[in-house]
Amino acid sequence: MKTKSKFLKIITLSLLFLVSNTIIAQTSTSPTQLVCIGSTEPYLLNPSNPTSNYQWVLSSGGTIISGQGSDAITIDWNMVVGGPHTLTVTETDANGCAGLPKTVDVTLNILDDAAFTLTDYCEGATNSATAIITTGGGFTFNPLPTGTETINATTGEITGGVAGTSYSVEYITSGFCPDNSIATVTVNNLDDASFFLTDHCVGSANSATAIATVGGSFVFNPIPTGGESIDPVTGEITGGLSGISYTVEYSTTGVCPDTQSQNVLIYTTPATGPIFHN
Secondary structure, three states: OOOOOOOOOOOOEEEEEEEOOEEEEEOOOOOEEEEEOOOEEEEEEOOOOOOOEEEEEEOOOEEEEEOOEOOEEEEEEOOOOEEEEEEEEEEEOOOOOEOOOEEEEEEEEOOOOOOOEOOOEEOOOOOOOEOOOOOOOEEEEOOOOOOOOEEOOOOOOEEOOOOOOEEEEEEEOOOOOOOEEEEEEEEEOOOOOOOEOOOEEOOOOOOOEOOOOOOOEEEEOOOOOOOOEEOOOOOOEEOOOOOOEEEEEEEOOOOOOOEEEEEEEEEOOOOOOOOOOO
């Protein structure tokens, strides 16, 4: 007559965490574990007996989706924070002897809040991300641009952004339960501040022409010291001195203002000599 073994095998329950597509083994025999909500986690017994049958029972919080009866299972954890949820495994050996159940209490942690804000900005302006809920993560382009643009991994600041282009920026947290989010930001074109000045004779009309973006203002830069003045709307110079070149600056007032400058020369007045009669 075959005698059934009365010795209880000590079973170590190992948990593998699947975090950011990386499996991290946790082989501690601690009776409590933490996982992230919404994750799919593998569990295994180490050591195990290939001739035994293993019956797994999960009290709540998730669903055993594969491996029932074997020494390794997979659990799909649902989106309910908290616990503990008790995972129990009972081994029955080839002789039909059942060992004492082995249990692990699992608590589900909420995912990090990966929210942040990007604001459309003018070409060349500062543009760091704001309202970062969970600090300590990293910013990347997703997808990567094809030019030479770069992004600061800590602040989300874009350098070399091309005007008229939109970029998708991804932020990934680095906590126990990391998460990610993506926001889109557009680099707005600067105003076209171009205009045209023509060299002119003293006292002649000399307003700026070909003003690409109207509504801005004209100033001297630098300001002359001879009492000359300039009309801020038209760029007309009054009191300009013969033989002097003036630098005129035009600044727009739109959402993305810009500034350009041009030089204008006031021609020297001819010094006509006296008329003689012989």
